[in-house]
Amino acid sequence: MNYNVDDKGYYGEFGGAFIPEMLYPNVENLRQQYLKIMAEPSFKEEFDQLLKDYVGRPSPLYFAKRLSQEYNTKIYLKREDLNHTGAHKVNNTIGQILMAKRLGKSRIIAETGAGQHGVATATVCALMGMECIVYMGEIDIARQAPNVARMKMLGAEVRPALSGSKTLKDATNEAIRDWINNPVDTHYIIGSAIGPHPYPDMVTRFQSVISEEIKWQLKEKEGKENPDYVIACVGGGSNAAGTYYHFLHEEEVGIIAVEAAGKGVDSGESAATSVLGKMGIIHGCKTLLMQTADGQITEPYSISAGLDYPGVGPMHAHLYKTGRAEFIPVTDDQAMQAGMVLSKLEGIIPAIESSHAFAVLDTKKFKPEDVVVINLSGRGDKDLNTYIEYFKL
Amino acid sequence: MNRIHQKLQENKKLLSIYFTAGYPSLNDTAKTIKELEENGVDMIEIGLPFSDPLADGPTIQASSTQALKNGMTTELLFQQLGDIRELVSIPLIIMGYFNPILQFGVEKFCQKCQEVGVDGLILPDLPLDVYQDQYEPILKKYGLVNIFLITPQTSDERILQIDAASDGFIYMVSSASVTGSQEGFGNQQENYFKRIANMNLKNPQIVGFGISNAETFQQATKTAKGAIIGSAFIKHLSKNGTDTIGDFVKGILKN
Numbered sequence: 001m002n003y004n005v006d007d008k009g010y011y012g013e014f015g016g017a018f019i020p021e022m023l024y025p026n027v028e029n030l031r032q033q034y035l036k037i038m039a040e041p042s043f044k045e046e047f048d049q050l051l052k053d054y055v056g057r058p059s060p061l062y063f064a065k066r067l068s069q070e071y072n073t074k075i076y077l078k079r080e081d082l083n084h085t086g087a088h089k090v091n092n093t094i095g096q097i098l099m100a101k102r103l104g105k106s107r108i109i110a111e112t113g114a115g116q117h118g119v120a121t122a123t124v125c126a127l128m129g130m131e132c133i134v135y136m137g138e139i140d141i142a143r144q145a146p147n148v149a150r151m152k153m154l155g156a157e158v159r160p161a162l163s164g165s166k167t168l169k170d171a172t173n174e175a176i177r178d179w180i181n182n183p184v185d186t187h188y189i190i191g192s193a194i195g196p197h198p199y200p201d202m203v204t205r206f207q208s209v210i211s212e213e214i215k216w217q218l219k220e221k222e223g224k225e226n227p228d229y230v231i232a233c234v235g236g237g238s239n240a241a242g243t244y245y246h247f248l249h250e251e252e253v254g255i256i257a258v259e260a261a262g263k264g265v266d267s268g269e270s271a272a273t274s275v276l277g278k279m280g281i282i283h284g285c286k287t288l289l290m291q292t293a294d295g296q297i298t299e300p301y302s303i304s305a306g307l308d309y310p311g312v313g314p315m316h317a318h319l320y321k322t323g324r325a326e327f328i329p330v331t332d333d334q335a336m337q338a339g340m341v342l343s344k345l346e347g348i349i350p351a352i353e354s355s356h357a358f359a360v361l362d363t364k365k366f367k368p369e370d371v372v373v374i375n376l377s378g379r380g381d382k383d384l385n386t387y388i389e390y391f392k393l
Numbered sequence: 394m395n396r397i398h399q400k401l402q403e404n405k406k407l408l409s410i411y412f413t414a415g416y417p418s419l420n421d422t423a424k425t426i427k428e429l430e431e432n433g434v435d436m437i438e439i440g441l442p443f444s445d446p447l448a449d450g451p452t453i454q455a456s457s458t459q460a461l462k463n464g465m466t467t468e469l470l471f472q473q474l475g476d477i478r479e480l481v482s483i484p485l486i487i488m489g490y491f492n493p494i495l496q497f498g499v500e501k502f503c504q505k506c507q508e509v510g511v512d513g514l515i516l517p518d519l520p521l522d523v524y525q526d527q528y529e530p531i532l533k534k535y536g537l538v539n540i541f542l543i544t545p546q547t548s549d550e551r552i553l554q555i556d557a558a559s560d561g562f563i564y565m566v567s568s569a570s571v572t573g574s575q576e577g578f579g580n581q582q583e584n585y586f587k588r589i590a591n592m593n594l595k596n597p598q599i600v601g602f603g604i605s606n607a608e609t610f611q612q613a614t615k616t617a618k619g620a621i622i623g624s625a626f627i628k629h630l631s632k633n634g635t636d637t638i639g640d641f642v643k644g645i646l647k648n
């Protein structure tokens with residue numbers, strides 16, 4: 001079984017590029033160029049150097065002793081929360097800004113939900129002196145004020161998405177419309193492993209540095225490259241794709257994907273796409289997505305803005321369909337409690353997205369000798385208000 | 394012969410009008426179509442509303458949102474069109490994003506189109522290669538003409554590919570934009586219109602996006618076979634409802 005993208009841009013039956021003709025020249029050009037550009041020695045050199053000196057990579061692989069004792073198994077944390085800007089998102093934006101420069105683009109657009117990808121994009125645009133416009137749902141702008149301020153300080157223009165449900169999916173629609181209106185000078189930096197081919201594969205490759213590092217770091221610490229399990233939360237699927245990438249074809253490594261169940265999978269307020277979704281087309285990609293019987297895309301819910309996406313990246317849809325990955329839904333409450341446990345036991349306050357991954361420790365039993373790597377995709381600073389309200393701190 | 398082919402043979406410039414089914418009121422569909430034909434419109438695009446219309450500007454987005462709020466569905470559209478061929482004889486084309494059609498079932502959708510007398514489809518997010526790989530035989534089986542888009546950025550090579558794959562007309566998007574964002578045509582469009590005219594394509598071209606009045610209709614049809622008005626008509630409907638459709642059409646065709 002192949003879990004990577006095929007020549008036509010599909011992962012099994014998922015993926016492809018379902019885009020209006022207006023986007024064809026840009027997406028096709030990207031498709032033809034992205035692998036060539038990524039393989040250029042000068043690109044690799046610049047990418048690696050920025051990841052090292054600017055982002056602070058490699059991110060540590062940390063053995064969480066007290067957490068391991070608590071759950072009676074060997075738990076390692078991949079510390080993406082220690083990256084500059086506080087999450088894994090910057091791995092992708094560094095890669096894509098270098099790509100945009102080589103494609104001769106001078107103007108950058110992006111969508112953002114919680115604001116993490118928006119901040120990561122505004123950051124690399126400041127770094128490269130490029131114009132940056134970030135689309136963000138009007139509702140998200142109101143509930144993520146600190147990240148909006150960060151983007152502004154970094155020189156980006158934050159444009160409210162006023163259509164539809166005024167959240168992440170609508171911000172993505174607006175970014176795509178902007179690209180249709182500005183086909184010549186603009187590159188669209190998508191923030192997750194979603195969108196038309198080649199985006200899911202390109203984003204996955206930029207994020208794959210996560211599993212590349214896990215391999216040699218684990219070798220140093222455990223004397224073997226492969227853990228028994230890798231665990232990551234899945235919104236669109238970029239941190240998960242990066243965490244799994246070098247283990248996809250290592251059958252002995254169990255892959256666990258954690259989805260946001262919101263108030264419960266059957267509550268009507270959930271973002272557990274693998275369970276609730278059906279095959280369909282969203283943002284140029286054929287994948288599992290939450291929709292009505294009539295094919296209208298519905299609005300998901302999660303306490304975590306970063307997991308609040310009605311679709312899932314096509315690679316993950318394929319991992320689900322083939323059974324290569326185990327998908328586990330985690331509710332708001334389970335995630336919040338897990339975030340508190342990690343804070344108390346390890347002195348690390350996680351992003352609520354990442355807290356979802358840790359909640360698996362409460363629902364799934366691991367053996368004492370199992371080596372379990374959890375991707376800690378981001379830090380909790382941005383979520384302090386939600387933690388304060390939830391725990392009445 | 395398909396009504397679209399027949400219409401394209403008429404020796405005149407064609408006016409095509411787009412509206413969103415279920416807008417402004419849920420059951421306006423048949424009335425709108427009838428009024429448009431009575432007032433001299435040559436062809437109609439019936440928009441099947443979608444929650445996430447990527448290629449549309451604010452006007453058509455808002456009409457889609459309202460139509461869905463009104464309760465519009467794919468099933469209901471076919472009910473509304475059930476007797477339409479007793480009322481009108483001009484070509485009817487459904488314009489819709491692919492996901493609702495995929496969920497309805499592509500074959501069932503095409504079969505229903507044939508039953509009620511729809512002549513063609515415009516599916517902006519169904520790309521040429523996927524159409525050819527998977528869906529062309531189904532559309533053909535039910536006598537449906539598939540209409541492809543080209544834009545000022547489309548390469549000559551791809552235009553020729555699209556021309557070869559088309560059997561009807563080519564939908565020529567006037568500028569790099571979503572629907573409804575253009576204010577009149579400048580030099581760039583004139584050059585683009587000329588460039589396409591000089592390619593001597595086998596399919597006639599009908600221009601869409603940014604046509605809003607008699608003047609832009611005239612400009613667009615200098616070289617092209619016809620033009621499509623969408624957002625401007627939706628704006629008219631949102632202000633005046635369906636009672637003064639005739640005034641709108643006369644305003645376009647006054648010369």
Ligand SMILES: Cc1ncc(COP(=O)(O)O)c(C=O)c1O
Pocket residue numbers: 087088113114115116117191192193233234235236237238239240305306307351353354377378379
């Ligand atoms: C810290 C963090 N983790 C995870 C996600 C989810 O995105 P993805 O599934 O693409 O990794 C986000 C998105 O904003 C995030 O900020």
